[in-house]
Amino acid sequence: xxxxxTLLTVAIMTFSALVSCAQQQETATxxxxxxxxxxxxxxxxxxxxxxxxxFVILDVRTPPELNGPLGHINGVINIPVQVLDQKVNELEPxxxxxxxxxxxxxxxxxxxxxxxxxxxxxxxxxxxxxxxxNKSK
Numbered sequence: 380x381x382x383x384x385t386l387l388t389v390a391i392m393t394f395s396a397l398v399s400c401a402q403q404q405e406t407a408t409x410x411x412x413x414x415x416x417x418x419x420x421x422x423x424x425x426x427x428x429x430x431x432x433x434f435v436i437l438d439v440r441t442p443p444e445l446n447g448p449l450g451h452i453n454g455v456i457n458i459p460v461q462v463l464d465q466k467v468n469e470l471e472p473x474x475x476x477x478x479x480x481x482x483x484x485x486x487x488x489x490x491x492x493x494x495x496x497x498x499x500x501x502x503x504x505x506x507x508x509x510x511x512x513n514k515s516k
Contacts (some may be wrong), residue, residue: 380426400483406409416489416492416493416496416503416504417492417503417504418489418503418504418506419479419503419505419506420505420506420507420511421505421506421507421511421512422514422515423449423479423505424436424479424505425515427477427479431456433476433477434440434476434477434479434498435456435470435476435477435478435479436454436455436456436478436480436490437455437456437457437458437470437472437478437479437480437481437495437502438451438452438455438456438457438481438482438509439458439460439463439481439482439487439488440457440482440483440487440493440509441459441492442459444483448450448485449483449509449510449513450513451509452509452510452512456469456470456473458470460482460487460488460490460491460494463491463494463495464494467494467495467498467500468499470485470495470500473500474499474500476501477501477502477503478495478500478501478502478503479502479503479505480492480495480502480503480504480505481504481505481508481509481512482495482507482508482509483508483509483510484507484508484510484511485504485505485506485507485508485511486508488505488508489504490505491504492504505510
């Protein structure tokens with residue numbers, strides 16, 4: 380009788396663990412599908428700039444900021460976050476590329492990354508923005 384109770388307890392615990400793991404996996408998959416933001420470091424961006432050519436950099440600051448004291452990265456596409464939702468179609472030629480989104484400090488780029496993900500783009504947020512980029516030179 381004692382052995383039967385022990386086996387039953389082990390079976391219930393194993394079943395519970397399997398159900399819990401399956402639920403966690405489904406949740407993780409749903410989060411990826413829902414457009415979870417991926418954050419990358421400035422170093423990740425710089426590594427891509429050295430080794431990869433299948434990406435673009437979207438700077439979502441205003442044009443005056445782009446030419447301001449923090450400067451900008453050569454070759455960026457500039458669409459301010461304030462108008463990104465209306466101008467997202469301008470990025471259509473880059474739909475098959477990874478888009479690194481950068482701003483001054485990483486806040487607006489996070490919002491812009493959400494907008495791009497919503498429209499089906501492969502976008503990542505550059506944490507720390509141009510402030511971090513300039514510190515890492």
